[in-house]
Amino acid sequence: MQNEYDYIVVGAGVVGLAITRSLAMKNKRVLLLERQDFGAAASGTNLGQLSVADRAAGLEIEMVKETFKAYAEVAAEYGLEYERKGGLCTLETEEDIAIAERLVAEKRAKGYNLELLYGDQVRKVEPWIENLKGGVYSPDEGRINPFKVNHWLLQEALDAGAIYLSHTEVLGFEEIEGGMACLSTEGTYTAGTVILATGSWSKELLKPYGIELPMGYIRGTAMVTQAFPKVMNGPVEDGAFFTGNVPDGDTIYFGGVQEENGTIVIAQANRAGEDYNTAIDNEDLTKMAKLFLSHYPALKDIQIVRAWSGNTTTTEDDEPFWGFSEELPRMFLAIAFKGAFSLAPAVGRRTADWLVDGSYDERYEKWSPLRVGRCEEEA
Ligand SMILES: Cc1cc2nc3c(=O)[nH]c(=O)nc-3n(C[C@H](O)[C@H](O)[C@H](O)COP(=O)(O)OP(=O)(O)OC[C@H]3O[C@@H](n4cnc5c(N)ncnc54)[C@H](O)[C@@H]3O)c2cc1C
Incomplete structure (x- = not known):
């Protein structure tokens, strides 16, 4: 048959x-x-961040480039909101800076387009951001509407x-x-x-x-704000994604993207996945919001309009x-x-x-x- x-x-x-x-x-x-x-x-349930700096050289980077080319071809027709204005990984401590110095040098030797920014230099790419030791800037990164x-x-x-x-x-x-x-x-x-x-x-x-x-999975929580005049150029992501240096084993990260309509999606609180639970944890949301505001104090009065979580995979x-x-x-x-x-x-x-x-x-x-x-x- x-x-x-x-x-x-x-x-x-x-x-x-x-x-x-x-x-x-x-x-x-x-x-x-x-x-x-x-x-x-x-x-x-994700942010639509397009990352490059954390991708392995060779096959993976080739596939990322192929993906970006495919988006560029249909972006206008399907209104994908495909933007590549550069992404910033935040560095919060001297230890983060030291790890980033080593990794950026290694990656640049392999052809990655990366810039290590110290202190207020980060404001040349993200003028509204404050209280950072530095950042890793990747001009090839961006965002898309998932x-x-x-x-x-x-x-x-x-x-x-x-x-x-x-x-x-x-x-x-x-x-x-x-x-x-x-x-x-x-x-x-x-x-x-x-x-x-x-x-x-x-x-x-x-x-x-x-x-x-x-393999396993984690529950990642995110939230979105009301619309606000432009304060973020590209995705801003916790340096832990780049350096692997997670403070105190905590998994509340600082990151966000501002969408074309002005809303800001803030992420990400990661917890071990259990029974495919996608409940919202207010304690985690509060920690995440405080972390975000510590770097964007000008947004202290902005309203959060929604929060959600989704399960995403991990492998050993x-x-x-x-x-x-x-x-x-x-x-x-x-x-x-x-x-x-x-x-x-x-x-x-x-x-x-x-x-x-x-x-x-x-x-x-x-x-x-x-x-x-x-x-x-x-x-
Ligand atoms: C909060 C959060 C933020 C994230 N941010 C980003 C980001 O900025 N950029 C990025 O690239 N990635 C991000 N991710 C990760 C990204 O979302 C995942 O890599 C991607 O969505 C995985 O796609 P997938 O198709 O493999 O899985 P999924 O989207 O999970 O799709 C699997 C599908 O299979 C279906 N399914 C399962 N079992 C069955 C069954 N038995 N029968 C039929 N259907 C079934 C499910 O219903 C589901 O629709 C984020 C994830 C989360 C949770």
Whole structure:
């Protein structure tokens, strides 16, 4: 019996949407299944920051550049609010400065465009910011509207013939002759290959098939202010993302982006994820707001209008899982891409090139789900 689809993509976050679009554009029969609705999880709860400074040299930076090119091509047509005015990582202590001095020198030697700013020099890029020891400025960084990115990807996927079913939760999988069956709340669908892009939910979905991925998830909380005249040029991000130096093990970070409409999205309070809880913790929000105001005292009277949280993935080595699984050879994983808005369109294109045309780059190995077993064997 012929499979109904060439590919079933499970999960309509930015990664699943990008893969669906690229496969459909190659004239493949593609079904996208989503438990809630597109962009309802991490892909609809984030800041849309486009980061470069924290990306690994080589493949990852190439994919970031490819992603930015894809955004530039459709930004006007889809109103993506794609801006690359530079991003600042804040440095709060002398220790941060010392770490940043070493890292910036290393990265510049590898070709990164980075500038280390001391004291008030940060105000030449972010004139309203105060009380910092310094900052790492990356002129290539920027922001985008994540909702509009999700919308663009879905629209082009549908235009190219993909079928999208929302409110359809995949409960499990079965190997069938020549493919895989997805058992869902709305029935069973078959395809030659299933692509899992289920973000934080992936570990539990895979466990019954003996696939044990060392991954977890955190709950990240953010808030948005009323509209305000322009006070932020680009994304401003806690230096901990760059230096890895987290004060007192606390996970309340200072960061924000000002959107085109003047609202400021402030983030991010990170706590260990538990039971996919997305509750709002007022204590964390207060700490985050105080941290923000300590650097933007001029905004002391600004109103917070909403707060929310979302679950986002973590892995032991900070690398994603991208490639076929061993236990289910017709199951392809595309999960745990960090800061996926700087990568997803490139992940989509390269996944389709790999699956449809067999175009494979040896550097993909480092993201292979098979590395898990290999590391254990070597140990
Ligand atoms: C507060 C916060 C701020 C962030 N800020 C940024 C930022 O500024 N820039 C950036 O690039 N990244 C940021 N991120 C991270 C970014 O949001 C993620 O990297 C990205 O959204 C991951 O996309 P994804 O498609 O892998 O996962 P998700 O968006 O989580 O999508 C997975 C989808 O799978 C669906 N699903 C799960 N199980 C099933 C099932 N059984 N059946 C069907 N569907 C299923 C889910 O409902 C979900 O829609 C932030 C995250 C948070 C929480």
